[in-house]
Amino acid sequence: MVENYGLNDIVQMKKEHPCEKRSRNFKIVRMGVDIKIKCEACGNVIMLERPVFERKCKKIIKKAEETDDQGADL
């Protein structure tokens, strides 16, 4: 269970993504009624309802405001 998560935060999920890299790190790419998270390894986007996301998310690895790349999407 996590709280205080925000857009562009990097989070670690309890369960790994069933892709080749088996990454558990995801980036929050949309905050709304639903949360969209993007797999850091393969780039796939998953949509979860907020309660589901909060239950499946283990912890926040990196808060977005700690990074300097303001909108520079390279």
Ligand SMILES: [Zn+2]
């Ligand atoms: Zn993946």
